[in-house]
Amino acid sequence: MSSxxxxxxxxxxxxxxxxxxxxxxxxxxxxxxxxVDTAYIARLTKQIASLHQSxxxxxxxxxGAIGCGCAELGLKSRPTxxxxxxxxxxxxxxxxxxxxxxxxxxxxxxVGQVLLTRSDFDDRVRFLNIRNCVTxxxxxxxxxxxxxxxxxxxxxxxxxxxxxxxxxxxNALRADALILLxxxxxxxxxxxxxIDQVDNVLDHIGRLRRDNPAQNQWGxxxxxxxxxxxxxxxxxxxxxVIASGRExxxxxxxxxxxxxxxxxxxxxxxxxxxQRWIGLTARPAGTLSVDQGAASALLGRGKSLLASGIHxxxxxxxxxxxxxxxDHQGREIARGLSNxxxxxxxxxxxxxxxxxxxxxxxxxxxxxxxRNHLVTLNVAR
Numbered sequence: 001m002s003s004x005x006x007x008x009x010x011x012x013x014x015x016x017x018x019x020x021x022x023x024x025x026x027x028x029x030x031x032x033x034x035x036v037d038t039a040y041i042a043r044l045t046k047q048i049a050s051l052h053q054s055x056x057x058x059x060x061x062x063x064g065a066i067g068c069g070c071a072e073l074g075l076k077s078r079p080t081x082x083x084x085x086x087x088x089x090x091x092x093x094x095x096x097x098x099x100x101x102x103x104x105x106x107x108x109x110x111v112g113q114v115l116l117t118r119s120d121f122d123d124r125v126r127f128l129n130i131r132n133c134v135t136x137x138x139x140x141x142x143x144x145x146x147x148x149x150x151x152x153x154x155x156x157x158x159x160x161x162x163x164x165x166x167x168x169x170x171n172a173l174r175a176d177a178l179i180l181l182x183x184x185x186x187x188x189x190x191x192x193x194x195i196d197q198v199d200n201v202l203d204h205i206g207r208l209r210r211d212n213p214a215q216n217q218w219g220x221x222x223x224x225x226x227x228x229x230x231x232x233x234x235x236x237x238x239x240x241v242i243a244s245g246r247e248x249x250x251x252x253x254x255x256x257x258x259x260x261x262x263x264x265x266x267x268x269x270x271x272x273x274x275q276r277w278i279g280l281t282a283r284p285a286g287t288l289s290v291d292q293g294a295a296s297a298l299l300g301r302g303k304s305l306l307a308s309g310i311h312x313x314x315x316x317x318x319x320x321x322x323x324x325x326x327d328h329q330g331r332e333i334a335r336g337l338s339n340x341x342x343x344x345x346x347x348x349x350x351x352x353x354x355x356x357x358x359x360x361x362x363x364x365x366x367x368x369x370x371r372n373h374l375v376t377l378n379v380a381r
Contacts, residue, residue: 003197007257014176020166026064049107061166068092089150110142115149167229171276181245186262237270279375284324286315295327304367310349336374339365
């Protein structure tokens with residue numbers, strides 16, 4: 001499908017959209033020390049309010065807590081100590097949501113703040129609660145503003161980015177589209193020209209290892225994290241866009257199918273909420289490496305995973321945990337819920353199901369992962 005058709009048939013019909021806006025957009029451009037760009041926040045909230053009046057549900061994922069905290073505390077640079085980052089984020093989060101509240105209030109809209117960590121998406125119940133909370137906020141006429149809870153997160157501050165949070169949120173809500181607003185015009189090719197449409201994001205993830213050249217000391221993400229976010233959303237069957245947040249009325253233009261930014265085509269299948277949690281959200285507890293025959297059965301024939309096709313196991317996990325499945329080339333091809341613990345699997349891997357009861361001393365499942373609890377993934381070419 002061409003970019004024009006994709007925008008007109010998918011983006012132009014999207015009604016529930018997750019928008020992520022990064023630190024570089026929310027802080028003063030080219031400033032020697034961080035400061036909140038209230039003029040930008042005013043323009044952004046005006047766009048969202050206009051879309052709200054037109055019947056859209058916009059869920060906003062906002063970075064910038066540490067940058068805003070630095071501004072209030074008069075710090076000249078982003079702290080590197082984790083404890084100091086957490087403390088600065090505690091100050092900045094309040095400042096940021098105050099600015100959001102004041103800006104949306106001018107348009108008669110309330111704001112609901114939702115602070116999350118990566119582990120909130122690993123737990124199935126909490127995953128569903130995120131969706132329920134955000135949905136209810138929309139029903140109450142509020143704009144949900146989500147951010148990573150930097151005050152308690154550790155690994156997320158050092159390695160994470162809200163691009164991932166936005167993608168996980170989009171999948172939890174089963175939103176129609178993810179829009180990642182940044183300071184460049186979209187995904188760029190080697191000559192610096194914007195790529196209009198990407199059909200398979202994995203092709204680009206494999207090639208683009210450099211960070212966004214516009215990245216500065218206040219933000220934490222780069223183009224690689226945005227590509228990974230686009231992968232998670234398109235794998236689930238939804239559309240994603242990377243575009244410049246500084247373009248006038250960028251959200252309206254995108255949702256009216258104008259050729260703005262880079263559009264990422266969704267997979268032909270559309271995963272339900274449970275499949276999204278298994279395949280694209282919860283972090284796996286271990287890995288199973290399978291032979292070529294098992295990989296072909298999973299990918300080509302929709303079969304369950306049997307112990308006879310497993311030749312290597314890594315990790316410590318229990319029954320019911322999510323596992324990654326890798327093929328003979330080391331590529332991740334699927335994820336699923338295990339019927340066995342790691343210790344049990346090490347006893348039965350490579351063996352036939354008829355042998356399980358004798359080996360384990362109890363009645364056993366024929367499948368290691370049943371096809372109803374397994375999600376296959378797109379494989380990089």
